[in-house]
Amino acid sequence: MWTLVVLIVPNVVLDITESTSWLWKIANIIAPAGFYLCVLSWTRKTGVAVLCALPWMIFAAFQLVLSYLFGEAIIAVDMFLNVVTTNVEEVNELLGNLFYAILTVVLLYLPPLIWAIVMTCKKKRLSGSQRNKVMRDGVYVMLVGIIATIAAEFSRSGGRFYRELFPLNVVCNLGEAINRTNQTRHYPETSKDFTYKAVSERPDSLPEIYVMVIGETARAINWQLAGYERPTNPRLSRRSGLTFFPKAISQSNTTHKSVPMMMSCASAETFDSIQYYKSILTAMKEAGFYTRFFSNQAPNHSYTEFFGNEADDIRYADFSRKPHPFDHEMVDWLRQAVADTIHRKQFIVMHTYGSHFLYRDRYPQSESYFSPDNMVDANSGNRPCLINGYDNTIRYTDHVLDGIIGVLDGADVAAGLVYSSDHGEDIFDDRRNRFLHASPNPTYYQLHVASLAWMSDELQSLHPEFVTAIKTNRTKPMAPQTALFHTALQMAGVKSPLFRPESSLVDESYNYGKPLYVTDLNQGVPLEKSGLKDLDFEKLSTLLSK
Ligand SMILES: [Zn+2]
Numbered sequence: 001m002w003t004l005v006v007l008i009v010p011n012v013v014l015d016i017t018e019s020t021s022w023l024w025k026i027a028n029i030i031a032p033a034g035f036y037l038c039v040l041s042w043t044r045k046t047g048v049a050v051l052c053a054l055p056w057m058i059f060a061a062f063q064l065v066l067s068y069l070f071g072e073a074i075i076a077v078d079m080f081l082n083v084v085t086t087n088v089e090e091v092n093e094l095l096g097n098l099f100y101a102i103l104t105v106v107l108l109y110l111p112p113l114i115w116a117i118v119m120t121c122k123k124k125r126l127s128g129s130q131r132n133k134v135m136r137d138g139v140y141v142m143l144v145g146i147i148a149t150i151a152a153e154f155s156r157s158g159g160r161f162y163r164e165l166f167p168l169n170v171v172c173n174l175g176e177a178i179n180r181t182n183q184t185r186h187y188p189e190t191s192k193d194f195t196y197k198a199v200s201e202r203p204d205s206l207p208e209i210y211v212m213v214i215g216e217t218a219r220a221i222n223w224q225l226a227g228y229e230r231p232t233n234p235r236l237s238r239r240s241g242l243t244f245f246p247k248a249i250s251q252s253n254t255t256h257k258s259v260p261m262m263m264s265c266a267s268a269e270t271f272d273s274i275q276y277y278k279s280i281l282t283a284m285k286e287a288g289f290y291t292r293f294f295s296n297q298a299p300n301h302s303y304t305e306f307f308g309n310e311a312d313d314i315r316y317a318d319f320s321r322k323p324h325p326f327d328h329e330m331v332d333w334l335r336q337a338v339a340d341t342i343h344r345k346q347f348i349v350m351h352t353y354g355s356h357f358l359y360r361d362r363y364p365q366s367e368s369y370f371s372p373d374n375m376v377d378a379n380s381g382n383r384p385c386l387i388n389g390y391d392n393t394i395r396y397t398d399h400v401l402d403g404i405i406g407v408l409d410g411a412d413v414a415a416g417l418v419y420s421s422d423h424g425e426d427i428f429d430d431r432r433n434r435f436l437h438a439s440p441n442p443t444y445y446q447l448h449v450a451s452l453a454w455m456s457d458e459l460q461s462l463h464p465e466f467v468t469a470i471k472t473n474r475t476k477p478m479a480p481q482t483a484l485f486h487t488a489l490q491m492a493g494v495k496s497p498l499f500r501p502e503s504s505l506v507d508e509s510y511n512y513g514k515p516l517y518v519t520d521l522n523q524g525v526p527l528e529k530s531g532l533k534d535l536d537f538e539k540l541s542t543l544l545s546k
Contacts, residue, residue, distance in 0.1 A: 003050050003057075003112040007036050010063040011166050017072040023152035024164045031145025031165055037138025044126045047119030050112055057113070059167040061105040066440075068101035071432060073440035073531075075170045076520040078254050080177035082438055084301070097378035176521070183275050187306050190275045196265075196283035198489075198496040200345075204288065207344040207413040208459075210492045211334070211404060212280065212484060214259055215397065216297070216354030217437060218450040219424030220248065222387075222394050226450065230370070232394040235402035241455050242405070243470050245505070247543060248451035249515045249527075250423045251481040253442040257518055258422035260303035261481035263349065265498045268481065268516035268524030279307035280485050281349060287494040290343035294330045295351040304351065311349070313337075323361055327352045327396070331403040338411045347492065350404070354397055354421065357436060359389030363396035370395075378435050380428040390427055394450075405454050414459040416491040420451035420480030430535055440520060441531030444539040447517070451480050453487060453505060466491065466506035473510045477544060482512065 011032055015025040036056065040049045063075055126134075149161050162172050183190075202208065220226040224233035225244040236242060251268040252258040261267055263281075266274040281291045293311035297304075298319050308314060315333055317325035330350050337346060353362060358376050360368075370388035378386070401419060408415040424446045426434035437446045453470065460467050486503040489496065501507040517530035527540065 002115075003040060003053060004033065004036050006108045006112060007053060007056055007060055008033055009108065010060045010067070013064065013067050014074065014166055017067060020159065020164060021152060021155060021157035023148060023155050024157070024159060027145055027148035027152045027161075028165055030141060030148055032167070034138050034140070034142025034145045037134055037141060041126075041131050041134035041138055044128065044131045045120065046124055046126050047116040047121075050116035051120065054113070056167060057109045059170050061109050063166065063170065064105050064108075065098060065101045068104075069098065069436070070439040070441075071434065074166060075173060076440035077173045077176045077180065078257070078438060078520050079440065080174055081180060081256055082254060084181065097376070173520070184301065184303065184306075187275055187303065191278055191306075194276055194278045194282075196278070196286055196496040196498055198283040198286040198494050200287040200289075200493055201495055202414075202493040205344075207411075208289075208492065209338060209346045209348070209408060209411060209413055209415045210284075210289075210488055211348045211350060211408065211415075211417045212263070212488050213350045213352060213401065213404060213417060213419040214262060215419060215421035215450060216255070216352055217356050217423065217425045218354050218394060218397060218421035219445055220246065220448045220450045221445070222391055223450045225452070230391055232391050233398045234395070236398050236405075236452070239402065239405055239454065241409075241457065241460065243453050243474050243505075245451045245453075245474060245478050245483075246546070247475065247477040248420060248449050248480055249477060249540075250421070250447045250449045251479050251516055251524070252518045253423045253446040254438045255297075255422050256300075256302045256304070258481060259351070260307060261518075262420060262422070262484045263304070263307045265485055265500075268479070268518045271518050271522045271524065274303060279310055279349075280488060281307060281310040281347070283489060283494060283496055283498075284347035284492065285310070285312070286496075287492070289345045289347040289492070290340075292333075292337055292346065292348040293351075294333050294348065296325055296327050296330060296353040297351050308349070308351070324353065326362070326364055327354065327400045328364075328403065331400060331407060334404055334407050338407055347488075352397070352400065355390060355393035355425070357425075359386065359393050362393045367396045367399065368392050380433050383428045386427055390425075401452075408454075409456060411456075412458065413456070414462055415456040416459050416488070417454040418484045418488050418491070419453070420484055421449040422480075423447065424449050432533075432535065441533075442517065442536075444532065444536035447532075448540075448543065449480065451478065451483075453491075455491065455506075459491065463506070465508070469506050469508045469510065472508070473505045475546070476510065476512065477515055478505065478512050479515060 011028050039053055043049050163169050222228050226246050263279040264277045266277050285291050291311040292313040293308035294315050296317045299305040360373050370391045372385055373389040373392055375382045375385040423437050425437045426443055426445045429445050482503045483505050486500055487505045489499050490504040490506050501509050502511050514526050516524045
């Protein structure tokens with residue numbers, strides 16, 4: 001009985017957090033309860049039966065921790081993928097902050113498991129009649145659950161049972177996650193014949209260098225360049241040739257989707273086709289550029305890693321070092337690259353660690369400006385301290401980006417940079433008390449990201465029309481996932497049949513219609529269908545109407 005109760009706890013929690021019809025809420029309790037009763041009575045060995053429910057207990061525990069973390073939604077496909085693409089260090093940092101949630105699930109699920117082991121050792125069995133009664137009850141309850149499910153499916157609110165009933169919906173999501181992991185594994189084959197047919201329209205003798213910097217968890221509202229009252233961009237605010245795009249809305253709230261889209265011609269409308277594409281590194285290589293991929297994030301068998309492997313020169317920071325290397329190291333690598341006199345045309349992608357939680361660990365202590373920043377416990381009471389730490393990461397990113405631009409500027413060649421964060425972050429910003437990113441449903445704070453471009457004086461005089469266009473396009477809505485790729489190609493004078501001028505911020509025809517979002521099921525949908533709430537739309541409409 002205790003096992004049945006603890007197994008059904010997540011269903012009750014989901015009935016409270018999800019806005020489904022009451023028919024679905026009833027079905028979501030009765031049908032799984034009937035199923036669990038059948039599982040728990042399939043053998044007379046009562047301990048063994050409870051141990052057989054272990055996979056369901058794992059789903060239930062995982063679900064409760066996520067409900068605690070995000071306040072809503074079932075375990076998404078992306079959550080499973082995040083587990084395989086997030087490194088151990090990040091997981092440890094996060095787990096420390098979920099202590100009470102984890103303690104609760106341990107207290108819920110450990111006692112029945114211990115009891116089951118003891119019963120198994122004692123070879124305790126139910127009598128035949130006891131077991132038959134439980135099984136019969138289970139079948140009856142399940143039948144009622146099935147009727148409720150059918151009624152819910154045919155009701156006005158609609159919905160499908162495999163998306164509404166926990167844990168069936170989570171099992172389906174796990175299946176989809178396995179499917180996508182296989183897809184990623186076969187990427188080298190599915191993409192092997194891909195070509196951008198890219199060529200440079202500039203003379204071979206012209207020295208040029210272009211950099212795409214991929215930021216991490218940098219939300220625009222903490223950028224001074226976006227109107228934030230704190231001095232988080234003391235250096236970039238003074239840079240000439242720089243354009244900040246205040247209306248950058250990310251198409252994903254996860255790193256593993258957002259970064260590959262920025263690095264390739266895949267976007268929200270075509271996300272699944274990413275398995276056939278190569279990245280901008282290949283496009284630039286085809287056009288005669290020497291390519292480099294610098295990363296301060298560990299390789300994790302994602303598309304980002306595959307794309308990075310296309311470069312001629314691949315460098316990862318030394319992750320065995322403690323603390324985690326700081327982003328400034330990559331500025332030194334860039335300095336070495338610029339000093340390279342053999343390769344006169346270069347294209348470099350830099351993947352930073354940016355503002356990923358734990359914030360305090362993303363910048364050297366000497367760069368701590370807002371204090372105190374030493375409290376890291378994730379709760380709303382600590383928000384001022386967390387914001388100090390977060391703002392320090394942005395100020396440090398400002399320093400790093402300014403360093404990169406300084407190196408490019410000093411090269412005295414046609415040079416350009418595009419930068420965007422992959423997604424934003426919740427930091428206990430409103431009454432929902434949300435924290436972090438990559439939740440099953442996004443928020444405004446996870447999608448409004450920092451994004452900018454810079455062009456050297458040499459590039460500006462070579463293409464004055466770029467300057468005119470970027471000034472006009474600056475205040476238009478943009479998605480880094482489409483704009484970064486096409487803008488970088490055009491800045492570098494690279495032509496390809498896959499280049500879309502209407503997605504390039506240095507083209508006069510630039511136009512990004514309605515912002516899109518890639519759902520957990522990889523569909524590109526308008527923001528109205530992304531799971532954003534009224535609180536988010538208020539913020540977004542204020543931003544987009546400016
Ligand atoms: Zn990220």
